[in-house]
Amino acid sequence: MRFDGKVAIVTGGARGMGATHVRGLVAEGARVAVCDVLDDEGEALAGELPDTRYCHLDVTDEAEWQSVVRTVEHTLGPVDVLVNNAGIMLYGGVEQQSPEHFRRIIDVNLVGAFLGMHTVLPGMRDRGHGAVVNVSSAAGMTGFAGGIGYVASKWGVRGMTKAAALDMAGSGVRVNSVHPGVIRTPMGETASPALFAHQPVRRIGESEEVTRMVLFLASDDASYTTGGEFLIDGGQTIGHGGHSADESHSTDESHSADESGAEPAAVRGACRHHGRTPATHPCGR
Numbered sequence: 001m002r003f004d005g006k007v008a009i010v011t012g013g014a015r016g017m018g019a020t021h022v023r024g025l026v027a028e029g030a031r032v033a034v035c036d037v038l039d040d041e042g043e044a045l046a047g048e049l050p051d052t053r054y055c056h057l058d059v060t061d062e063a064e065w066q067s068v069v070r071t072v073e074h075t076l077g078p079v080d081v082l083v084n085n086a087g088i089m090l091y092g093g094v095e096q097q098s099p100e101h102f103r104r105i106i107d108v109n110l111v112g113a114f115l116g117m118h119t120v121l122p123g124m125r126d127r128g129h130g131a132v133v134n135v136s137s138a139a140g141m142t143g144f145a146g147g148i149g150y151v152a153s154k155w156g157v158r159g160m161t162k163a164a165a166l167d168m169a170g171s172g173v174r175v176n177s178v179h180p181g182v183i184r185t186p187m188g189e190t191a192s193p194a195l196f197a198h199q200p201v202r203r204i205g206e207s208e209e210v211t212r213m214v215l216f217l218a219s220d221d222a223s224y225t226t227g228g229e230f231l232i233d234g235g236q237t238i239g240h241g242g243h244s245a246d247e248s249h250s251t252d253e254s255h256s257a258d259e260s261g262a263e264p265a266a267v268r269g270a271c272r273h274h275g276r277t278p279a280t281h282p283c284g285r
Contacts (some may be wrong), residue, residue, distance in 0.1 A: 002219040003030035007077045009068070011035045011059050011116060012086030014042035016185035017135070020207035021083055024215050026052055031076040035059075035068060036086070051076070059086045059112030065119040078127060081218045082120045084113040084157075085135045089150045102149040109153035110160070117164055121173060128172040131218045134161045138181040138233040154179075158229055165227030174226035176217045180210045181233025201234030 008025045012018040014036035025032050026049045035057035036042040046054035053075060055068045072079060087109045090101040113134050124130025139147060140154030161177040168175060182191050183205045191204055210232050216222055217230065231237060 001027075001029035002215065002221065003028045003081070005029070006080040007031045007033070007072065008081035008083065008218070009033045009035055009072060009079055009116070009120070010083040010085055011057060011112070012135075013083075014038040014045055014054075017180070017183060017207045017210055018083075018085040019045055020211045021085060021214050022052065023049065024208075024211040025081070025083075025218075026050065028215065028219075030081065033068070033072045033076060059084075059115060060107045062115050062119070065115050069119050069123075073123075078123060079120050080124070080130055082116055082130075082132045083135070083214060083218065084116045084132065086112055087135065087137075087153075089147065091146055092148060093146045094148045096146075097148050102152075105149035105153050106156070109150070110156040113157055114160060117160075117175070121164070121168065124173045125168065125171045130173040131222070132161075132164070132173070132175040133214050133217050134175070134177045135214075136161070136177045136179045136229070138179050138231065138237050140177070140179055141229070141231065141237045161229070162227045168226070174217075174222065176222070176225060176228045176230065178210065178213050178217065179229060179231045179233060179237075181205055181231075181236040183207055183210060183232075196234055196236065199234045199236045200238070203234065205232060205234060 003025055006029070008030045010018055010022050010025070010032060013022045013034040015038060018036070022032050022034050022045060031051040032049070034042050034046050034052060034054045037056065037058055039054070039056055042054040042056075046052045055071060057068050058064050069079065088105060090097070090105055092098070092101060117132055121130070121132070134157050136157040137150070137154040139151045140158040143151055158177050158179070161175050165175040182195050184191075185207055196202055196204060213230055213232050217225065
């Protein structure tokens with residue numbers, strides 16, 4: 001198995017995509033620290049799986065990061081894999097989002113991932129190997145209306161990944177980012193089909209599809225891959241078009257709304273994670 005003898009930390013690991021990443025790593029032999037602020041769910045998940053422990057972690061707190069890494073190294077072993085999956089979304093456009101909400105999103109999504117790398121990478125460098133997978137979003141590849149803080153944070157994760165990969169050059173440590181689109185999780189389970197009706201793969205994504213990419217990048221199968229960005233979005237971000245012949249001349253209301261950037265009624269409230277979302281919203285969790 002690809003992760004026999006390896007130790008992984010997964011932030012935001014108590015539910016949704018994070019829990020799927022945890023299960024995937026354990027299934028392939030890893031010892032995993034499930035890190036989250038959702039204590040009941042995290043404890044329950046760790047209790048179901050072998051070689052797994054739960055650690056409470058507020059990813060914005062440097063002292064908690066240091067404590068968690070010490071605990072993991074003492075109980076499971078040195079950290080070989082870090083999956084920075086924790087993230088939040090507070091809806092709001094540039095005129096509506098409060099500075100407090102904007103800063104909170106940046107703190108969790110961007111600073112949290114930075115602190116994880118800042119804490120874990122020195123040990124990986126000393127041991128001469130390791131892999132970091134930062135979970136960005138399709139929103140880290142494009143813009144969307146009504147999510148100014150989320151977009152800013154996920155573009156930041158994308159850029160920070162490349163900078164960290166360069167910082168780790170020659171060390172044996174690799175850093176990559178993944179960019180999920182609309183994924184079926186507790187946060188995205190109410191997504192309307194209108195969200196992906198005009199993307200090439202016309203369905204919602206599954207957490208397991210993201211996990212397969214995460215595990216590839218975290219494993220030695222990706223030994224020649226660093227600083228990369230990997231989309232799991234059904235083609236959502238490649239542009240409009242790709243319609244079948246019978247709809248190539250369609251001018252239905254939902255398609256027109258997508259093109260104009262307006263928010264059709266059919267997709268308002270489509271993603272519980274984000275509260276509300278535009279038709280082209282690239283929800284990552």
